[in-house]
Amino acid sequence: DVKVTQSSRYLVKRTGEKVFLECVQDMDHENMFWYRQDPGLGLRLIYFSYDVKMKEKGDIPEGYSVSREKKERFSLILESASTNQTSMYLCAGGDGRKTYYGYTFGSGTRLTVV
Amino acid sequence: LAKTTQPISMDSYEGQEVNITCSHNNIATNDYITWYQQFPSQGPRFIIQGYKTKVTNEVASLFIPADRKSSTLSLPRVSLSDTAVYYCLVGDHGGDTGRRALTFGSGTRLQVQP
Numbered sequence: 001d002v003k004v005t006q007s008s009r010y011l012v013k014r015t016g017e018k019v020f021l022e023c024v025q026d027m028d029h030e031n032m033f034w035y036r037q038d039p040g041l042g043l044r045l046i047y048f049s050y051d052v053k054m055k056e057k058g059d060i061p062e063g064y065s066v067s068r069e070k071k072e073r074f075s076l077i078l079e080s081a082s083t084n085q086t087s088m089y090l091c092a093g094g095d096g097r098k099t100y101y102g103y104t105f106g107s108g109t110r111l112t113v114v
Numbered sequence: 115l116a117k118t119t120q121p122i123s124m125d126s127y128e129g130q131e132v133n134i135t136c137s138h139n140n141i142a143t144n145d146y147i148t149w150y151q152q153f154p155s156q157g158p159r160f161i162i163q164g165y166k167t168k169v170t171n172e173v174a175s176l177f178i179p180a181d182r183k184s185s186t187l188s189l190p191r192v193s194l195s196d197t198a199v200y201y202c203l204v205g206d207h208g209g210d211t212g213r214r215a216l217t218f219g220s221g222t223r224l225q226v227q228p
Contacts, residue, residue, distance in 0.1 A: 042219050090157045103160065105156075107157055
């Protein structure tokens, strides 16, 4: 069974801290994505990557950066965490070359910035 | 990417058929229509995808009229466990490179009552 694993289920960080959210996929998929989900706002795309060392900004990249050094790992970085970054963060993987291009999501990381 | 519009919420009872309609007036020729299901505290899960006419799998059916400006997700005989948020997405395959990202709206919150 294919999997996307996010390193932490719950995380509490202080304002100003540098935060790393890790995501690993075992599907050999080229595409990986980071979304955040907030009540009433649905899922919003932060960044995505279609290849190692490649990245593209999504709809809300401000305050975030990403790293993709290996195909299976996609990290989301909060350079200086702020309270408005308290949210559920969801990582996904997808194979863009196939007709069926559904994403596989991880279980999410609920981040609280205090 | 084409914008989608779907009802914010729907209520149903166990055993009933539920139809959730999504509008996507500016769908492009290369766009496919995909539906996801999300339970609380979990990432979205792919349900079904289609391009035109009707698609059916073990979970749901997807009806797409000839003009493709809308689509209807049909869930036969729902149970309490179908209570979830359902997202309609429209997007293309990004050409040969497969470089794309899907945009999620706010979804439809389906509540199934006993």
